[in-house]
Amino acid sequence: MQRSQIPSFEELQYPLPRYSSKNLYYTFISLLLRNIGTLSEGIKIGYRHGFDSGNIMNYIYENNPQGSLYIGEVIDRAFLNQKTCRAFRAIKKIQKDFIINYLKEREGLKTSIVDLASGEADYIYDVLQEESFEVSVLLRDINENTLLESRKVAEGMGLTQNIRYEVGDALDTEGLGNISPKPDLVIEVGLYGIIHEDQKIQDHLKAVKEILDPDALLFNVQTYNEQIELIARALVNQDGDPCVWHLRSADQVVEWAEEAGFRDPQITMDPYGIYAVVMMRG
Numbered sequence: 718m719q720r721s722q723i724p725s726f727e728e729l730q731y732p733l734p735r736y737s738s739k740n741l742y743y744t745f746i747s748l749l750l751r752n753i754g755t756l757s758e759g760i761k762i763g764y765r766h767g768f769d770s771g772n773i774m775n776y777i778y779e780n781n782p783q784g785s786l787y788i789g790e791v792i793d794r795a796f797l798n799q800k801t802c803r804a805f806r807a808i809k810k811i812q813k814d815f816i817i818n819y820l821k822e823r824e825g826l827k828t829s830i831v832d833l834a835s836g837e838a839d840y841i842y843d844v845l846q847e848e849s850f851e852v853s854v855l856l857r858d859i860n861e862n863t864l865l866e867s868r869k870v871a872e873g874m875g876l877t878q879n880i881r882y883e884v885g886d887a888l889d890t891e892g893l894g895n896i897s898p899k900p901d902l903v904i905e906v907g908l909y910g911i912i913h914e915d916q917k918i919q920d921h922l923k924a925v926k927e928i929l930d931p932d933a934l935l936f937n938v939q940t941y942n943e944q945i946e947l948i949a950r951a952l953v954n955q956d957g958d959p960c961v962w963h964l965r966s967a968d969q970v971v972e973w974a975e976e977a978g979f980r981d982p983q984i985t986m987d988p989y990g991i992y993a994v995v996m997m998r999g
């Protein structure tokens with residue numbers, strides 16, 4: 718796949734020179750998106766909750782264009798059709814398949830699943846709706862509202878049995894120690910790209926291994942995205958700050974996971990070359 722030159726993570730963290738043509742371009746796009754753009758339901762959700770939130774992921778997965786007036790729906794359709802949004806939907810399916818295959822491998826053994834940054838956990842609900850497995854699920858997220866929304870989604874699907882919700886910071890080692898029962902499968906997808914410091918991911922992987930010691934770990938890595946500068950310069954995250962995501966190679970994160978004690982990586986790329994979904998064993 719032909720890859721165009723994109724700015725580094727370090728470059729994205731700094732504002733562009735005020736009068737540069739690039740700065741004028743992104744300022745204009747940002748203004749457009751924040752005004753007329755919010756006629757689109759998806760863009761409105763993104764600016765309200767953050768483009769890295771569980772809420773926007775859930776909306777993108779549903780892929781049902783909505784908006785105010787005809788123009789809002791047209792903009793929303795274009796938003797949902799962006800390569801990054803298509804990649805999100807593709808990895809949701811890949812992640813779901815990894816989870817189903819893992820549960821099948823367990824041949825009916827009761828399985829404890831913990832998702833440490835679950836958002837609305839759509840991929841897990843799809844698994845539970847499509848197949849019947851003996852599972853207990855703990856959904857954790859740093860954002861309480863996301864978990865409340867997630868519970869509503871589960872209720873709508875008739876799926877509340879054996880699912881618990883808990884507000885928690887995945888990077889808080891002490892909090893990991895309170896997780897009970899110890900999980901067979903730990904999921905953390907959509908998390909590493911929003912963590913800026915490499916060291917935090919390395920320490921976190923070690924903590925997951927030492928404290929939770931799961932049989933399997935499922936994560937994803939955003940490896941390349943030609944829209945990364947548009948996302949960083951025009952969109953906002955959950956805290957209202959620029960939505961700067963840290964791209965990394967899958968090999969790099971796999972190496973950190975191996976240093977932490979995980980092994981046997983199985984890697985599947987999405988068809989757009991943006992995300993690697995990785996399953997490793999404990």
Ligand SMILES: C[S@@+](CC[C@H](N)C(=O)[O-])C[C@H]1O[C@@H](n2cnc3c(N)ncnc32)[C@H](O)[C@@H]1O
Nearest residue numbers: 769771774834835836858859860886887906907
């Ligand atoms: C991009 S969303 C991914 C949600 C879901 N896992 C998915 O892939 O659809 C990122 C999620 O991570 C949560 N999050 C961010 N930092 C976190 C942290 N330190 N601990 C736990 N959750 C965190 C956010 O609240 C958000 O729900």
